[in-house]
């Protein structure tokens with residue numbers, strides 16, 4: 001049986017390693033937020049791949065591609081499912097870097113990159129099986145309200161930075177915990193992941 005992590009192709013591993021080194025350099029030399037990769041740590045990537053591959057059949061999304069590091073992890077799940085990850089990036093410079101990442105890692109068949117504000121694209125979608133939200137924290141409430149109604153039963157919304165930005169995101173955490181359509185939990189993986197699983201509708 002094929003496992004998610006045992007046979008990661010070399011072009012993906014090489015690109016991941018180069019990006020981890022670049023990210024560590026950027027964080028230590030004070031590179032501005034606009035330029036640096038701002039990517040998740042590897043343990044978050046592995047956990048996301050596991051969650052995405054266990055979500056019900058249906059579309060896999062990511063909001064906030066940056067240079068494509070988390071999308072590389074998620075591509076392991078999309079390859080296993082025989083589907084494509086759709087990932088959205090607002091900034092043209094970052095979208096260009098992501099395009100280069102996906103080409104070098106040879107995952108263009110598993111990932112569709114959409115350049116633009118994800119908020120303008122979500123209305124095109126009817127249902128979502130899994131979404132990783134990793135954009136600006138000020139937009140999270142708006143994204144939550146757009147995404148959760150489109151999750152299919154058992155579908156997952158996973159959002160980053162719930163421990164690193166606990167204060168900013170406290171109102172959304174309160175909202176998710178009160179939301180009767182999801183089970184919500186914050187897990188101390190990486191910078192803190194909010195995981196919301198959509199419930200079956202009553203009836």
Ligand SMILES: C[S@@+](CC[C@H](N)C(=O)[O-])C[C@H]1O[C@@H](n2cnc3c(N)ncnc32)[C@H](O)[C@@H]1O
Pocket residue numbers: 037038039040063064065066067068069070071088089090091094116117118119134135136139
């Ligand atoms: C924290 S970084 C994402 C890091 C990436 N998920 C990773 O781990 O490799 C956030 C990214 O979200 C993008 N972004 C912010 N608002 C967005 C929006 N409304 N639609 C699409 N992308 C957005 C930013 O330009 C930035 O590149």
